[in-house]
Structure formats: structure tokens, C-alpha cells
Amino acid sequence: DIQMTQSPSSLSASVGDRVTITCRASQTINSYLNWYQHKPGKAPKLLIYAASSLQSGVPSRFSGSGSGTDFTLTISSLQPEDFATYYCQQSYSTPQYTFGQGTKLEIK
Amino acid sequence: EVQLVESGGGLVKPGGSLRLSCAASGFTFSSYRMNWVRQAPGKGLEWVSSISSSSDSIFYADSVKGRFTISRDNAKNSLYVQMNSLRAEDTAVYYCARNIRRLVGAIFSDAFDIWGQGTMLTVSS
Numbered sequence: 001d002i003q004m005t006q007s008p009s010s011l012s013a014s015v016g017d018r019v020t021i022t023c024r025a026s027q028t029i030n031s032y033l034n035w036y037q038h039k040p041g042k043a044p045k046l047l048i049y050a051a052s053s054l055q056s057g058v059p060s061r062f063s064g065s066g067s068g069t070d071f072t073l074t075i076s077s078l079q080p081e082d083f084a085t086y087y088c089q090q091s092y093s094t095p096q097y098t099f100g101q102g103t104k105l106e107i108k
Numbered sequence: 109e110v111q112l113v114e115s116g117g118g119l120v121k122p123g124g125s126l127r128l129s130c131a132a133s134g135f136t137f138s139s140y141r142m143n144w145v146r147q148a149p150g151k152g153l154e155w156v157s158s159i160s161s162s163s164d165s166i167f168y169a170d171s172v173k174g175r176f177t178i179s180r181d182n183a184k185n186s187l188y189v190q191m192n193s194l195r196a197e198d199t200a201v202y203y204c205a206r207n208i209r210r211l212v213g214a215i216f217s218d219a220f221d222i223w224g225q226g227t228m229l230t231v232s233s
Contacts, residue, residue, distance in 0.1 A: 034217075049210070
């Protein structure tokens with residue numbers, strides 16, 4: 001099974017900060033990597049698919065990069081609505097997908 | 109409006125059974141692979157099961173294999189999961205999610221683009 005490891009597990013930042021979250025796969029997954037945002041009591045939201053493609057309707061301050069085993073999600077300038085938990089997901093071993101453990105982004 | 113709405117959650121004793129439902133609207137349900145994903149209290153997202161558009165391809169996470177059965181009724185635009193032999197560790201919010209497959213460069217990329225709000229299952233005596 002492919003394991004996904006995110007770092008950090010939690011992060012404190014301020015509005016306007018640039019934030020980067022990383023995700024590492026236990027084996028190469030090419031560009032089969034998605035990023036989701038999840039707020040308590042809400043449905044998870046797809047942000048980035050195929051490592052770097054922005055989902056329709058998602059603000060351009062979100063970007064993704066990477067291939068192989070190492071990936072990053074970057075938020076260029078944090079907004080108040082961005083405080084949430086972020087998950088990476090591999091879709092290489094489709095349809096037996098695996099999520100990372102999550103990164104909780106909190107207000108400093 | 110494209111929408112998924114889960115229902116059927118509740119409190120069940122260990123060893124019991126329950127069926128969750130997911131009603132789809134606003135899109136051609138029969139064209140999409142569908143998934144169940146869960147989140148245990150204080151934990152992250154865990155993919156549970158997946159079913160193809162025509163029900164001919166079904167997969168389960170090892171943690172539920174042999175106990176859960178995913179199914180769908182395209183005529184009713186509905187997705188289901190029958191959960192048997194429930195354990196305390198099955199306690200979670202259960203989400204249904206639409207699988208979208210897109211060609212990106214030279215690869216077909218899968219992702220979950222539409223999610224429901226979730227339904228809570230509690231397994232406790």
C-alpha cells in the first residue's frame with residue numbers, strides 16, 4: 001500500500017502569510033496527487049488535482065507542485081477563510097486511494 | 109445544483125448492522141464512479157470503498173473488507189453502503205464523494221470533486 005505523509009501536522013500562521021505544506025509518498029506516484037481543504041462540519045473541498053491543476057472556482061492563491069514522491073501545497077497570502085485542515089491524496093493506485101494524515105492550519 | 113446528501117447514520121451496538129444512503133442530484137449519476145470516505149473523531153480522512161458507474165468494479169479498504177458492501181441504484185440516483193459486524197472503530201462521519209476523471213497532459217487523473225456533508229455513525233454499547 002502507498003503511504004502518504006504530510007508535514008507539518010499543524011501550523012500556526014497569520015493572515016497574509018505565505019504557507020507551504022508538504023506531502024511525501026512512500027513510492028513514486030508520478031503526478032497522481034490531489035489536495036483537499038476540510039473545515040469542521042463541512043464537506044471536504046477539492047483544491048488541486050494532478051499535483052498542480054487548480055480546481056475550478058478555487059482562488060489562485062492556492063497552488064500545487066511536485067512529482068514522483070514529493071509534493072507541496074502553497075497558499076500565497078493567507079485569508080481568514082483558509083484556516084482549515086488540508087489533506088493530500090494519492091490517486092496512483094486508483095481506485096484504492098490513500099489520504100495523508102492532514103495538516104491543521106491555525107490562526108497565530 | 110450538483111449535490112450529494114447522505115442519510116442513515118445513527119447509534120448501533122457492536123456487532124450490529126446499518127445501511128447508509130447517498131442521494132445524488134444535479135448531475136448524471138450513472139456516469140460517475142462513486143466513493144465512501146470516513147473520518148473518525150479526531151482523525152483524518154480514510155477512503156472506505158469505491159464502485160464504478162455500472163457496478164462492475166468494486167473495491168474496499170482492508171479495514172472494512174468482508175464487512176461492508178457498497179452498491180448503487182442508478183435509476184434512483186443513489187449510492188449505498190451496507191455495514192455489518194460493526195466495531196467501535198467504525199465510529200465516524202461517513203461521506204459520499206463523486207469521482208471525476210480528467211485527462212491532464214498525458215495522464216488520466218482521478219479526484220473527488222463533489223462531497224456530501226456527511227452522516228454520523230456511532231458504534232457503542
